[in-house]
Amino acid sequence: MEPVLRPARPEDKAAIAAFTQDTFPWGDYVTERFDAWLAGPDALALVAEVDGAPVGLAHGALLSPTEAWLRGLRVxxxxxxxxxxxxxxxxxxxxxxxxxxxVVRLSTEEWNEPALRLFESLGFRPAGSWLAAERALASGPPQPRGNGGRRVPASERLTPAPPPDADLAMVAWAGTSLELAAHGLFAADWAWRRLTLADLEAAARRRALWQAPSGWAVGEMDENTFQLSWLCTYPEDARLMLRALADLALRAEADRLEMEVPNVDWLHDALETAGFELHPLRVYARAL
Ligand SMILES: CC(C)(COP(=O)(O)OP(=O)(O)OC[C@H]1O[C@@H](n2cnc3c(N)ncnc32)[C@H](O)[C@@H]1OP(=O)(O)O)[C@@H](O)C(=O)NCCC(=O)NCCS
Incomplete structure (x- = not known):
């Protein structure tokens, strides 16, 4: 029987939960997000049905008037x-x-060959290699590898930048190797879109735009995690910046520090040295 594609309904949740609980070694997140996906504005949660049963799911949302983001693809x-x-x-x-x-974009982890092949077969092109980086803070401040676990004190303190300074952050980022590797994008809640001055101004108004001599960042608490959605730093400053970020997260009483950052060699090395767990992923884009 031919599959039917239709908008997802609340009663699909149980069937979707049944075939997604072991999607990845760590499980899956789609049922946690399912209700929000159904309710979201400018969005479509889509189900593929075979013989009356939901056997596929995907979600699309407009992140800006011109940018769509697809996620939660499961068969x-x-x-x-x-x-x-x-x-x-x-x-x-x-x-x-x-x-x-x-433009439509989506992402997957670098090891996910079926998804990568599928995206490429549909005309999606690579739009940046990224690292999802995370480290626990509960055991104390940064313990860089190879120094016997002794703390290297941060010599810089990140302070909140006022909204009028957002354009300084934008200028600092323009043309850097991070901006180029990011294709001008940043990750807000695991969805990538073009960074605008308005994003940095809004972050500053939330007191989430941070500055120090070694760079800029947008980061805030999400439950017990200090979540960074944008980072601007430089090869010679990256280690100092990561230390300052860990200190900031500890001051906010976070247990974890997480970020999605472009996968450039010098930042990869600095994150690894600072004890972060790294998950490489790729963003893909298709022009419309
Ligand atoms: C990725 C996934 C959604 C693919 O769904 P699917 O319905 O099996 O894919 P399709 O049949 O539409 O595949 C279309 C094309 O993609 C490529 N492809 C899909 N699965 C593939 C695989 N396992 N190996 C290699 N290529 C693959 C092929 O080019 C395929 O065309 P072909 O079958 O004519 O060769 C499915 O494997 C899945 O649910 N995986 C777990 C969840 C996941 O990883 N989601 C994506 C990341 S968020």
Whole structure:
């Protein structure tokens, strides 16, 4: 029987939960987000149904008037390689085009060969290699590898930047190797879109835009985690910046520090040295 694509409904949740609980070694997050996806404005949660049962899911949302983000693509293991994944994405691409979006983006971890092949087969092009970086802080401040675990005190303190300084942050970022590697994008809640001055101004108004001589960052508490969504620093300053960030997170009483940053060699090395766990991922884009 031909698959049917239709908007997801609240009653699909149980069937989706049943085929997604072991999607990845760590499980899956789609059922946690499912209700929010159904309610979201400028968004479409799409289900693929075979013989009356939901066997596929994907979610699309407009992140700005011209940028769409797709996520949560899942196909039941028994129904893979029947082009359901491709059909779900194509439908969401058409939906985004119908909403006047000019670009559709998505991401996956670098090891996810099926997803990478699928995205490439649909004409998505690489739009940046990224690192999801995380480290626990509960055991105390940074313990750089190779120094016997002794703390290296931070010599810089990040302070909140006022909104009028947002344009200084934007200028500092322009043309840096991080901006180029990022393709001008930043990650807000695991969804990548173009960074604008308005984003930095809004962050400053929330007292989430931070500055120090070694760079700039947007970061704030999310439950017990200090979550960075944007970082601007330089090869010679990266270690100092990471130390200052860990201190900032500790001052905010965070247990963890997390960030999504462009995967450039010098930042990769600095993060590794500072004891971060690193997960490489790729962002893909398709122009509409
Ligand atoms: C990734 C996923 C959604 C693909 O769904 P699917 O319905 O099996 O994919 P399709 O049948 O539409 O595949 C379309 C094309 O993608 C590529 N592809 C898909 N799965 C592949 C695999 N396992 N190995 C290599 N290429 C693959 C092929 O080019 C395929 O075309 P072909 O079958 O004609 O060769 C599915 O494997 C899945 O649910 N994985 C777990 C969740 C996940 O990783 N989601 C994406 C990251 S967020």
């Amino acid at each position: 039941h293991p028994d129904h893979r390689r029947h082009r359901l994944g491709a059909a779900l994405l194509e439908h969401l691409i058409d939906w985004a085009a119908g909403r006047e979006a000019r």
